[in-house]
Amino acid sequence: MLGVCYYPEHWDESRWAKDARRMREIGISHVRIGEFAWSRIEPCRDHFTFEWLDRAIDVLHAAGLKIVLGTPTATPPKWLVDEYPDILPFEENGQVRGFGSRRHYTFSSRTWWRESARIVEKVAARYGTHPGIVGWQTDNEYGCHDTTLSWGEEDRKAFASWLRRHYQSVDQLNEAWGTVFWSMELASFEDVALPARTVTEPNPATRHDFWRFHSDQIADYDRMQCEIIRKHSPGRWITHNFMGFVSDFDHFKVGDNLDLASWDSYPIGFVEKFPFSEAERTRWAETSHPDIAAYHHDLYRAVGRGRFWVMEQQPGPVNWAPWNPVPKPGMVRLWTWEALAHGAEVVSYFRWRQADxxxxxxxxxxxxxxxxxxxxxxxxxxxxxRELAMLGTLPDSGRAQVALVFDYASYWSTMVQPQGKDFRFEELCFRWYEALRRLGLDVDFVRPGGDLADYRLVVVPTMVHVDEAARAALAGAEGVVLFGPRSGSRDRSFRIPQELAPGPLQPLTGTRVTQVSTLRPGLSDAVSGEVSGAGIRWREYVDARDCAVLARFANGDPALTRRGNVMALACWPDEDLLTGTLRLAVEAAGLDTLPVPDFIRLRRRGDLLFAFNYGTQPWDLPESANPLLGTRRLTPQQVAIWRG
Amino acid sequence: MLGVCYYPEHWDESRWAKDARRMREIGISHVRIGEFAWSRIEPCRDHFTFEWLDRAIDVLHAAGLKIVLGTPTATPPKWLVDEYPDILPFEENGQVRGFGSRRHYTFSSRTWWRESARIVEKVAARYGTHPGIVGWQTDNEYGCHDTTLSWGEEDRKAFASWLRRHYQSVDQLNEAWGTVFWSMELASFEDVALPARTVTEPNPATRHDFWRFHSDQIADYDRMQCEIIRKHSPGRWITHNFMGFVSDFDHFKVGDNLDLASWDSYPIGFVEKFPFSEAERTRWAETSHPDIAAYHHDLYRAVGRGRFWVMEQQPGPVNWAPWNPVPKPGMVRLWTWEALAHGAEVVSYFRWRQADxxxxxxxxxxxxxxxxxxxxxxxxxxxxxRELAMLGTLPDSGRAQVALVFDYASYWSTMVQPQGKDFRFEELCFRWYEALRRLGLDVDFVRPGGDLADYRLVVVPTMVHVDEAARAALAGAEGVVLFGPRSGSRDRSFRIPQELAPGPLQPLTGTRVTQVSTLRPGLSDAVSGEVSGAGIRWREYVDARDCAVLARFANGDPALTRRGNVMALACWPDEDLLTGTLRLAVEAAGLDTLPVPDFIRLRRRGDLLFAFNYGTQPWDLPESANPLLGTRRLTPQQVAIWRG
Amino acid sequence: MLGVCYYPEHWDESRWAKDARRMREIGISHVRIGEFAWSRIEPCRDHFTFEWLDRAIDVLHAAGLKIVLGTPTATPPKWLVDEYPDILPFEENGQVRGFGSRRHYTFSSRTWWRESARIVEKVAARYGTHPGIVGWQTDNEYGCHDTTLSWGEEDRKAFASWLRRHYQSVDQLNEAWGTVFWSMELASFEDVALPARTVTEPNPATRHDFWRFHSDQIADYDRMQCEIIRKHSPGRWITHNFMGFVSDFDHFKVGDNLDLASWDSYPIGFVEKFPFSEAERTRWAETSHPDIAAYHHDLYRAVGRGRFWVMEQQPGPVNWAPWNPVPKPGMVRLWTWEALAHGAEVVSYFRWRQADxxxxxxxxxxxxxxxxxxxxxxxxxxxxxRELAMLGTLPDSGRAQVALVFDYASYWSTMVQPQGKDFRFEELCFRWYEALRRLGLDVDFVRPGGDLADYRLVVVPTMVHVDEAARAALAGAEGVVLFGPRSGSRDRSFRIPQELAPGPLQPLTGTRVTQVSTLRPGLSDAVSGEVSGAGIRWREYVDARDCAVLARFANGDPALTRRGNVMALACWPDEDLLTGTLRLAVEAAGLDTLPVPDFIRLRRRGDLLFAFNYGTQPWDLPESANPLLGTRRLTPQQVAIWRG
Ligand SMILES: [Zn+2]
Ligand SMILES: [Zn+2]
Ligand SMILES: [Zn+2]
Structure with a gap:
């Protein structure tokens, strides 16, 4: 199904009915509204002007549109900021981030929670049972514009409270963080300082906890909004529109509050944001890289426990990247079909009309x-x-045979302590995903601790801290399990495990890491054996205590090991080593593959198979394919669908 | 004529007479003094010590030198800053810019205006009618060191006042800026916040107005100084010494206050400042690029309504660029002659003696x-x-046949909203100028709204907002008019015109822009037809509604169009496309050209023709040339003058 | 001898005895402790808990270890920072640098001096005569993490006091700094502002004095600690552990307080810190560049007036560089032997046990x-x-035949006023040292004014300000003296000497510098004559008034001159010119050389000769060598020692 993001407050009321009619004409069934309209519904404190929104909802509903209503908390109005400046967030350098754009609040402010609850209650109470309203969106793009972390006094106080809850006594805090180092000992929780603006780097354990604290706050804040909405709006679902490549907080935890996940898909803008090479950026500038959108679809399908939308779909050039090319003709259609192929229930375009x-x-x-x-x-x-109307209802997405375990906390860990400047968690996960997808495989994302029993192959690009639930799920996997570097290298308090890495995974892998080398660009360590290639960026020195060695570094050290169904890779793999290792794991798992050129991607939804061409050359579908949509020769920027 | 900048306060009084005599000996007729001497003429409040300056002026005058006296407002002394810290400017990040160098004031401070008026009055009253004084310079290099914009509370208040004057009601302000977006609505002018330090980018309309406001302030501040001087110093002219490549404020508006313009010519330092390629920077490091100085001469001739000086001419290596090479032998002479060729009345060296x-x-x-x-x-x-003495008085500069319309506001617009990271207004104008100059053409700069009727060719690299005067002047042009990208793409309030770009120019061009693509380095869109090459950086999608299409992009879209005498280019052209397009326009205009190698430049002043060699190889003058100065074979770093 | 850095406070008391025993087992004789333990010995004001340290010292002493005790002033505890926030340092941008890591104090704070004296007194009084204590370390790594300079109000006040002492009257200050320029005149010492956060650059003389002031403070602060220790701990020596490539303060002046110098040797981390090319960084990533450690050994041997330790020796990968590779096998041993070869008395590893x-x-x-x-x-x-035990006591280091005059103040001068962006003092000195070492020569560092009489060759890469003592020492040198660029170019007040550069050196060199050109990468000026190559980065225009010209630039200007035993080079030399010039000087000095491949280094200690292989290929020792340790074919990462 299709949707669109609409701002009735931006256009004269006289245009609304025509807009609604034209939405319906092209097959749009859902419309999202309201998420930035606070100053229009409460222009000054306690003076509410809902009438225009009442009318807008009525007009849209009358046209047969299903409405998703957003809570307006991403844009606190000027009068509120003036009244309570303590809601403002702070940069890491200590500078306040002021009014004039959006997301100018910190989750740490108690005032902000009270004010948020107040406006959400007002909106939910007024519209909760309106027949046009089918669902809700909380806030907008948590964490966008680096707004997860904030570094002000409100944050310090909330952090201290969080620490008190987690550590109970300051002695336990001192022990956990190892504050004996450099005389950093604290005498009370009031002593806790922000882990920033220090002479040299602050304690990584403190910084890691600061990140966990902020992540927890977002989940709690979102739950607060959800509870108010549920009270007033029975029978409606709730979602949040996550932003791609924002890993500052644990999306799975926010997802636990929601009925379904949604995300905002700007495939071209992300080409400049993700650490691609310049050559890749140029190559994919006008189509996006073929895994950017898919990676997020699969992630948010997991966050939504099987249900997700694209809440904002890029409909042409955008405004916020360093360069903003026009997508190649056909790409807006391709992205839409691709989202549907990955299981999206609705793809909703952002936005109905370009703002002048x-x-x-x-x-x-x-x-x-x-x-x-x-x-x-x-x-x-x-x-x-038109095509959707022709094809009718799409079948449900099934479960994939491959699971990628995605651990937000590993992002924080590796940001707090990169050790090698180019150890980028998102890049590691993305490259593993890309290599699997080039083999023609579908991938499910699974959170740490999520059930892995039925997957034929489980890949864990990394999981720095392995808690008991995660360990148990991994131990319970019946398929092949492949671990990447740094796994199990820290405990919950960011200490090195007593038994050294991979800590609680040692019984699974049969390995122990005694040294780590981080390698600047230009340095690598060749690997050969059952797979070959090289380790780059991060290289572990491993005792192969209770495992077979499948491949070795040049000096004979183990590079890839196997113990039963568990494989472990002791480095960041270059492309050859990554591809070879995944092929080996896929073979061990007994999975069929259909390797595709690097510009083609496949995806199954129920009994439908989809193919997408991101490249500049045609590609022929498998012989057996009999397209319902498209042609056997899949030309650039085209989509094909067949049953199989 | 020649001049020099002199600081009597830097040298023992016993040396002044000899200095003056030696100036005269080498043909210097003018001397600029006083512009940084505030602490020497008022060492503490209301305690004036003019006596030394009286004597210095008398000594210089007695030697036959004509004196240009500067107002000392670029260097407020310590006691003043301590007394009134509200005069200090602020960085965009909110940090105050303190005492200890120069230009440490904001134009927004009412205190500063009062103190400026006070000191200017004192100086003008004392020396206004001294027979040695022939002219005045206001302040020094407005805007240098990024001092146009300031971001403090004084600025916020002055901005709010400016907005009140321009928009009358806050409703009109809200409407103009579109503050309904993201709930940015203001309830009163007091609500106006600085458009900086926001979570994500502030409203571009606000930022654009902030820039206009600051530009207006400088013109007003300068006019205040001029009015005081005129009151006390009848019969003397007034100038200001502008700094090259400072486009933060509208120099034409300041020029309206002045009798003549002047600028400070540091051709070598600018090689590191302008966005040349590294190869160009290395090539021109010791001579400067052959269009750097000329471009500014032609600009300031326009700012001065035909009259300009070089107030500061680089006399050797400088101190302020990342690298500061010694100019090749002959370059100081070449630059001097080149300034005269472009119409400079006086070339004044900075400075008489290197400071130790x-x-x-x-x-x-x-x-x-x-x-x-x-x-x-x-x-x-x-x-x-000596050469000047030999040649006698130079003829007046005439009008060129080519006009380049230069619009400061387009710099602000494209800085506020680059959309593509490498859309640099100054680079666009400079490259168009360079291409014309390589055809051997002289160029006049014209401000938006300036009379264009008599030019055979009018080029408009871009003009983002086209006001009615500018539109009328362009419509009234009888020659060929060539528009570059982004023209007419915003209205005065920074909104997209209802009819889309080029807005009010649509009747002239017959085109309409529906989409814009910005292209990262490595991406381009080939163009062929009557011209060929490629679009880079910025590419417009154009409806050719009422015009001929002269060249098309690879997909058939219009790239260059023509409607009557008006041509429009739908992209940032690469070098081939730029050269081809200008050649085509020049041919259409029926202009004769004399293409020169990229290291040679020509210029006419009255009936004199000049040639300059910036390169490493000789070049032969046209057969007909019979040099008054120099030789027919123009060797590197040499100058030739002939009548023609 | 070997030592180790140990933190008893990090480990359970039950482990201390075993740790001590195992130290002794591998031949460790010395152990450094205590330097970060303030919060454990004084957890809150005046509540001292020395008992654990008493026991730790007793355990170590009982095991036969000699103890070096550090004063804990590098880590002021939280309660002290809260009580006296005026001890905190400030960034140049005005931001305070808070609690949470180390070195969070400014040397300008009077409070901090009082508190430092108090804790040093407490520790020295308690342990000064303990039989296990053989020496003391003051603080830890002065200047590390950019902590020499601080930019707060405490610093401004202390700077004003320092200026009052140095200049007596504000008139003399104004004259020295030339504050008449830009009306920067001060009416009193209270007017002195921090030379930062100005609109454009502040007065270089002020900035240079600010650096001198901070350097002086460190020497004074260190002396204060030393005097307290000496009072309480008769018969023990005192050192400080300097950090490599920290030149913000004059280490020689601190060295004057000490009995011996020591430094912290992290050869691999420095590869990323020093401005090597990317190719060099990759090449030397896992061994370090072969001159990095040696350069510092020779420097600190001078700082310690012949006596030095390596107080912290890298024992494997570290944590603080952008990348942190594992050293190649053998490098920890190689570095240890290399330190001993250069005269280290003890090499002490940092640290005993990796912290979890x-x-x-x-x-x-x-x-x-x-x-x-x-x-x-x-x-x-x-x-x-084991090898040390086999070889027995090593002979004393002798004096080298080559002196390199190393002037910290020239680092400050060239940082304050680079004039060319890549004029890096440390790089200049390092490259001259490297070229000498590749000739197989041993080098002594000598401070300005140090005795040069007996050296056969004296090289002065640069000495911007030449004071009378330095001039006299240089004039008194009987060997060949070679000056590099910028020498003698400023007087003590940072003014250009009246006679121009090289100022007081003119009688020695017979040259005078009239112009300076700084050359961007890609520009160079070819040199030929008795040496050849090119000048890069910095090129002087020299009058050869009273000297022979040995080589000339392309245009005939003097590039290398000689007057008696004094040679002067008028540029930053490229590799060819540098090597050629040093060879010429070495020949003139009549020194024997033994040129080695760029991965081999030699060093003499008494009658022992050492060779070290940093490369990937073997190298054969001279025919005459008969190794006591190692083999004649010196394989990669190996060490050889022979008598000769
Ligand atoms: Zn969005
Ligand atoms: Zn100037
Ligand atoms: Zn250290």
Whole structure:
């Protein structure tokens, strides 16, 4: 199904009905509204002006649209900021982040919780049972613009409280953090300082806890909003629209509050954000890299426990990347179908009409700036609308045979203590995902501790801290399990495990890590054996205590080991080693593969198979394929669907 | 004529007479003094010590020198800063910029205006009618060291006042800026916040207005100084010495206050400042790029409505660039002649004698550090002095046949909203200028709204906002008019025009822009037709509604269009496309060209023709040329002058 | 002899005796303790808990270890910072540097001096005569983490006092600094502002004095600690552990307080810190560059007036560089022997056991994290222990035949006023040292004014300000003296000398510098004559008034001159010119050389000759060598010792 993000407050009321009618005409069934409208519904304290929104909802509902209503907490109005400056967030350097854009609040502020609860209650109470409202969105893009972490006095106080709850006594805190080092000992929880603006780096354990604390706060804050909404709006679902490549907080924990997940898909903008090489960036500038969107679809399907939307789908060029190319013709349609292939229930375009004003005026919409004229993206959306109507209801997504265990906390750990400047958690996970996808495999993301029993192959690019639930799930996996570097290298308090890495995984892997080398660009350590290639960036020195050695570094040290169904890789693999290792694991797991060129991707949804061409050359579908949509020769930027 | 910048306060009084005599000996007729001497004429509040300056002026005057006196407002003394810290400027990050160098004031401070008026009044009253004083310089290098914009509370208040004047009601402000977006609505002008230090980018309309506001302030502040001077110093002219490549404020508006413009020419330092490629920087390191100085001469000739000086001419290596090479032998002479060729009335060297102390001690003078010994630059200046004496009075500069419309506000617009990281307004204008100059053409700069009727060719590299005067002047042009990208893409309030770009220019161009793509390095879009090459950086998708298409992009979209005398280019052109397009326009305009190698430049002043060799190889003058100065074979770093 | 850094406070008391025994087993005789333990010996004001340290010292002493006790002033505890926030240092941008790591104090704080004296007195009084204590270390790594300079109000006040002492009257200050420039004149010492956060650059003389002031403070602060210790601890020596490549303060002046110098040798981490090319960094990533450690050994031998230790020797990978590779097998042993070859009395490893917690948990120790298991470094240390036992006492280091005059103040001068962005003082000195060492020569560092009479060759890479003592020592040198660029270019007040550079050296060199050109990468000026190559980065224009010209630039200007025994080089030399010039000087000095490949280094200690192989290929010792340790074919990462 298709949706769209709409801002009735941006357009004269006289245009709403026509807008709604034209949405329906191209097959749009859902419309999201309201998430930035606080100043229009409460222009000053306790003076509410809901009437325009009442009318807007009525107009949209009357046109047959299903409405998703957003809580407006991403944009506290000026009068509120002036009244309570303690809601403002702070940069790590101590500078306040002021009014004038969005997300100018810290989750640590008690004032902010009270004010959030107040406005959410107001909105939920007014619209909770409106027949046009089918679901809710909490806030907007938690963590976007680096807003997970905040570094002010409110944050310090909330952190101290969090620490008191987690450590009970300051002695336990001192012990856990090892504050005996450099005389950093604290006499009370009031002594806790922000882990920033120190002479040299602060204690990594403190910094890691600071991250966990902020992550917990977001989940709690979101739950607060959800509980208010549920009280007032029975029978409606709740989602949040996550932002891609934001890993500052644990999305799974927020997902636990929600009925379904959703995310905001800007595939082209992400090409400049992800650490691709310059050559890759240039190559994929006008289509995006073929795994960017898919990676997130699979992640958010997990966050939503099987249910997800694309809440904002890029409909043309955007405004916020260093360069913002026009997508190649066909890409808006391709991305839409790809999201559906990965199981999206609704793909909702951002936005209905390009704004002729303010920060996003260079962001395309389905209509040209300020006008009622379709943009290229609008026409492609309409095409998908027609195609969807032709194909009818899509089958449910099934479970994949491969699981990728994705651990947000490992991002924090490796950011807090990179040890090698290019150890980037997101890049590691993405490259493992990419290599699997190039083998034609579908992948499910699984959170640490999630059930792994039925997967044929489980890959763990890394999991720095392995808690008991995660360990038990991994131990319970019946398929092949492959661990990447750094796994099990820290305990919950960010200490090195007494038995050394991989800590609690040692019984599974049969290995022990005694040294770690981080390698600058240009350095690598060749690997040969059942797989070959090289280790780069991160290289572990491993005792192979109770395992077979499948491949070795140049000096004979173990590089890839196996103990029963568990394989472990002792380095960050270069492309050859990564591909070879995953092939070996896939073979060990007895999985069929269908290797594809690097510009083609496949995906199954129920009994439907989809193929997507991100490249510049055609590719022929498998002989057996009989396309329901598209042709056997899949030309660039085209989509094919067949049953199989 | 030649001049020099002199600091009598830096040298023992016993040396002044000899200095003045030696100035005259090498042909210097003008001397600028006083512009940094506040602490010497008012060492503490209301305690004036003008006597030394009286004597210095008398000595210089007695030697036959004509004196330009500077107001000392670029260097408020310590006691003043301590008394009124509210005069200090602020960085965008909120940090105050303190005492200890120069330009430590914000134009927004009412205190500063009062104190400026007070000191200017004192100086003007004392020296306004001294027979040695022929002219005045206001302040020094407005905007240098990023001092146009300031970001403190004084600035916020002055900005709010400016907005009140421009928008009358806060409702109109909200409407103009589109503050409904992200709940940014203001309830009163007091609510206006600085458009900085926000979580993500602030409203571009606010930022654009903030820039306009600061630009207006400088013009007003300068006018305040001019009015005081005019009251006390009848019959003397007033100038300001602008700094090259400072586009933060509208120099034309300041020029309106002045009798003539002047600028400070540091051709070598600018090689490191302008976004040249590294290869270009290395190539031109010791001569400067052959268009750097000329570009500014032509700009300031326009700012001065035909009259300009070089107030500070680089006489050797300077101190402020990342690297500061010694100019090749002959360059100081070449630059001097080149300035005269472009119409400069006086070329004034900075400075008489290298200082052996303080910030500029590595900056060459006409004399070695602290001594009475000529530097290389001093000897070259003397040579020009002799040559000028030989040639006699130079004829007046005429009007060129090509106009380049230069719009400061487009710099602000594209800085506020680059959309593509390498869309640099100054680079665009400079490259268009360079391409014209390589065809041997002279160019006049014209401000938006300036009369264009008599030019055979008018180029507009870009003009983001086209006001009615500018539109009328462009519509009234009888020659060929060529528009570059982004023209007419915003209205005065920074909104997208309802009819889309090029807005009010649509009737002229017959085109409409529906999409914009910004292209990272490595991406380009090939163009072919009557011209060929490629679009880079910025590429527009154009409806050719009422125009001929002269060249097309690879997919068939219009790249270059023509409607009557108006051509429009839908991209940032690469070098081939730029050269081809300008050639086509020049041909259409029926202009004769004399293409020169990239290291040679020509220029006409009245009936005199000049040639300059910036390169490493000789070049032969046209057959017909019969040099008054120099030889027919123009060797590197040489100048030739002939009548023609 | 070998030592180790140990933190009894990090480990359960029950482990101390075994740790001590195992130290002794591998030949460790010395142990450093206590330097970060303030919060454990004074957990809150005036509540002292020395008992644990009493016991630790007794246990170590009982095992036969000699103890070096550190004063704990590098880590002021939280309660002290809270009580007296005025001890905190400030960034140049004005931001306070808070509690949470180490070195969070400014030397300018009077409070801090009082508190330091108090704790040093307490510790020295308690342990001064303990039979286990053989020496003391003051504080830890002065200046590390950019902590020499601090930019707060305490610093401003202390700077003003320092200026008052040095200049007596504000008139003399104004004259010295040339504050008449830009109206920067001060009316009193209270007017002195921090030379930072100005609109454009502050006065270089002020900034240079600010650096001198901070350098002086460190020497004074250290002397204060030494005097307290000496009072309480007769017969024990005092050292400080300097950090490599920290030149912010004059180490020679601190050395004057000490009985011997020591330094902390992290050869691999420094590869990323020193401005090597990327190719060099990759090449030497796992061994370090072969001159990094040696350069510092020779420097600190001078700082210690012949006596030095390595107080902290890298024992494996560290944690603080952008990348932290594992050293190649053998390098820990090689570095140890190399330090001994250069005259180190003791090489002390940092640290005994890898910490499983806090900031340095990725820093290797002689034992694995938290355990009693030897690391690779531990095993290599044990090997050295055995070898030392076999070889017996090493002979004393003699004097070298080559002196390199190393002037900390020139670092400050060239940082304050680089003029060319890549004029890096440390790089200049290092490259001259490297070129000498590749000729097989031993080098002594000598401070300005140090006795040069007996050296056959004296090289002065640069000495910006030449005071009378330095001039006299240079004039008194009987060997060949070679000056590099910028020598004698500023007087004590940072003014250009009246006679121009090289100022007081003019009678020695017979040259005068009239212009300076700084050259961006890609620019160079070819040199030919008795030497050839090119000048890069910095090129002087020289009058050869009273000297022979040995080589000239392309245009005929003097590049290398000679007057009697004094040679002067008028540029930053490229590798060819540097090597050629040093060869010429070496020949003129009549020195024998033994050129070695760029991966081999030699060193004499008494009658022992040492060779070290940093490369990947073998090298054969001279025919005459008969190794006491190692083999004639010196394989990679190996050491050879022979008598000769
Ligand atoms: Zn969004
Ligand atoms: Zn100037
Ligand atoms: Zn250390």
């Amino acid at each position: 004003f303010a920060q996003e005026q260079m962001h395309a919409g389905l209509n040209l700036a300020g006008s009622d004229e379709w943009s290229v993206g609008g026409r492609e959306a309409a095409q998908v609308g | 102390f303080a910030q500029e001690q590595m900056h060459a003078g006409l004399n070695l550090a602290g001594s009475d010994e000529w530097s290389v630059g001093g000897r070259e200046a003397a040579q020009v002095g | 917690f806090a900031q340095e948990q990725m820093h290797a120790g002689l034992n694995l994290a938290g355990s009693d298991e030897w690391s690779v470094g531990g095993r290599e240390a044990a090997q050295v222990g």
